Amino acid sequence: MEKVIKYRCSKCGELFDIPENALACESRHKRIEKANEMLDEGYTLKQINDECKIWNSVPEHLENVNKDNCFKISYWQCCDKPAYRITSIFFDGRVNVRGCGSWSGYYGNQLRLDSRDLNNPRPKEELFIDSRYTSRW
Numbered sequence: 001m002e003k004v005i006k007y008r009c010s011k012c013g014e015l016f017d018i019p020e021n022a023l024a025c026e027s028r029h030k031r032i033e034k035a036n037e038m039l040d041e042g043y044t045l046k047q048i049n050d051e052c053k054i055w056n057s058v059p060e061h062l063e064n065v066n067k068d069n070c071f072k073i074s075y076w077q078c079c080d081k082p083a084y085r086i087t088s089i090f091f092d093g094r095v096n097v098r099g100c101g102s103w104s105g106y107y108g109n110q111l112r113l114d115s116r117d118l119n120n121p122r123p124k125e126e127l128f129i130d131s132r133y134t135s136r137w
Contacts (some may be wrong), residue, residue, distance in 0.1 A: 068124035073117045077101035081128035100129045
C-alpha cells in the first residue's frame with residue numbers, strides 16, 4: 001500500500017501533484033471570473049488583460065474591442081453581416097462569440113483571440129439580429 005497526496009483546485013476539482021499548481025489553477029479561475037465581470041461592464045480586451053493577465057497579449061486590432069463590438073463570421077448561418085459579439089471568456093483563454101445571424105436563430109462558438117474570424121471588429125451600431133427572431137440579448 002502506498003500513501004498518495006494530491007492537491008485539489010477548490011474551483012474545478014482538478015487534482016495536482018504540487019500545491020503551487022492547485023493554487024495557480026484557483027488563481028486563474030478567479031482571474032477569469034473577474035475578466036468576465038469586466039467584460040460585462042464594458043471594459044476592453046486590453047483593459048481586461050492588463051488587469052487579469054488572461055492572454056500573453058491581445059492582438060492590436062482587438063485591444064479596444066469590448067462586449068458591444070460585433071464581427072462578421074460569414075460561414076456561421078450564411079450571414080454576411082456583423083451579427084456576433086464576444087459574450088464571455090473561458091478558462092483556456094478562448095472567447096465565446098454569439099449572435100443571431102440568420103436561418104437557425106442564435107448561434108455561438110468558442111474562438112481563440114488570434115482567430116481570423118475576429119479580424120474586423122465593427123461598432124455596436126452595425127450589429128445585425130435576424131428579424132425572424134424576437135428574443136433579445
